[in-house]
Amino acid sequence: MPGTKESKTQGTSGRLPGDTEEAAPDLFPGDTTAVTPLSKAVVEVTNRRYQQDPFWGGPKGIEYGKLVGALPIQLANLYPDQGTTYFVGEFHLPKGSYLTIHGEYGHQRYFSYTVAAQLGNGQLGNGDFLRDDQIDPDSGSHNPFRTKPHNDRDVTPRKFTLWVRQGQKPKVDCPKNTLYTGFKSESARVHLAIRNYIPDAGYDGTGNAELQQVHAYGLPEVRLHLPDIKKPLGGKAMAKAVRASKAREVSGFSRDGWLWLVRNSVDPINAPAAREPAFQRFWNTSYSMTGAFIPDPALRERLFPATGAGGFANNPDTIYLMAAFSLDFGEVVVMQGKMPSHQRTRHRQKKWIRDTQVRYWSVTAGTAPPDGIGWGSLFDEEVPLDGQGNFTIVMSWPENRPANATKENGVAWLDFGGGEGHFTGARAWVNFVYFRYMAPNPDWPESPANIPLPTVEQPVPQDAETMQQYYPRATYMTKAAFEALGSNPTGS
Structure with a gap:
């Protein structure tokens, strides 16, 4: 497949695109060049892989919302940039519970996690967020979004863990890799968004899985930790416990x-x-x-x-x-x-x-x-x-x-x-x-x-x-x- 690691070929300069800051579109024929934010293949493969995830809403964006069979949550209202793939989790946290998110740093321009602030009347505003380079890697892993010590976008292993906790974010001594909802109410909806911008050529919209990897799954694993229960919930059981929703998001303006x-x-x-x-x-x-x-x-x-x-x-x-x-x-x-x-x-x-x-x-x-x-x-x-x-x-x-x-x-x-x-x-x-x-x-x-x-x-x-x-x-x-x-x- 053009643009994958296995199929890269040298051009007339004898260098690969990764060796220079300049793009070399002739090495990536078809619709995977830099003149296309997301190719049709990226959109279709990403949708097929992740649309039915029990927790995350299907991939969201301009092109995803146009697909036949798109879910209501995939309509790109609130997320209009054409070169991106968003995943939104709409859910409620039971009292005293928290989430862990186990993921990998993607091969992409940018990603972040945001818990939106609830501004009232359906409005979502500036909330707690973590950008890729702000997320500390798991022990033994590396963060490829940091220029130090490696400045190597392909460095491995590249795993991380996040926590989503209830309540206000501490003003001092905030735990690393932790997002806060801003409230403790079980009835209040949590809006958690992953923003994935411009995957590298040959990767799906998550930036984690290559297109030709048939069984690849690039979304992070989410676990619910309940008080007095030792084993965390995952998959459909977790999604049910947090009342995950795939309903269309409101625009916030009538x-x-x-x-x-x-x-x-x-x-x-x-x-x-x-x-x-x-x-x-x-x-x-x-x-x-x-x-x-x-x-x-x-x-x-x-x-x-x-x-x-x-x-x-x-x-x-x-x-x-x-x-x-x-x-x-x-x-x-x-x-x-x-x-x-x-x-x-x-x-x-x-x-x-x-x-x-x-x-x-x-x-x-x-x-x-x-x-x-x-x-x-x-x-x-x-x-x-x-x-x-x-x-x-x-x-x-x-x-x-x-x-x-x-x-x-x-x-x-x-x-x-x-x-x-x-x-x-x-x-x-x-x-x-x-x-x-x-x-x-x-x-x-x-x-x-x-x-x-x-x-x-x-x-x-x-x-x-x-x-x-x-x-x-x-x-x-x-x-x-x-x-x-x-x-x-x-x-x-």
């Missing part, structure tokens, strides 16, 4: 509420999209979504204060920039900015690049909050850059894609998609775009993590001022106007 905001806005045709679009950091649902309909930043902050609570089951390890767009303002949206330095892993590179500005970067076109799904994504390795590291992304409907919006011309194209979503009253010409900056380096001065929280004293967003050249700027154009730029539309 359709009627959204339509009311649109009808009562200053521009019901386009709001919250503006003729001069501006990306802003996502802070919390009321400020970033409801407040987006209020043009006056001071009034917006007074009515819907910005907080760091998050929402929509966001990843606490990711900074999101978001903006609404309307094709009523133009056939084509052009987005430009400087891409942060990032890792390259899709072609089984052997080592991590040291001190990148982010672990992962992507841009997604998606629906309005009542649906919360994505239409399509571009991730860092598949976006062409000019000599200064700048990107140009053109977004439109397929029929309005400019002829010169091609990678050969240094342009990435993103499908605008189906607009606000699949609900009655949704506008087909309005969508949302999300930029993801995952695990930003704390030493990066222009990081979106440094954008200050809007306040009553300083309500005007400071996103562009903070990010400088890394801030994505967007403009509307006609198809003809972009095509008139010729074969060098980026101006580089």
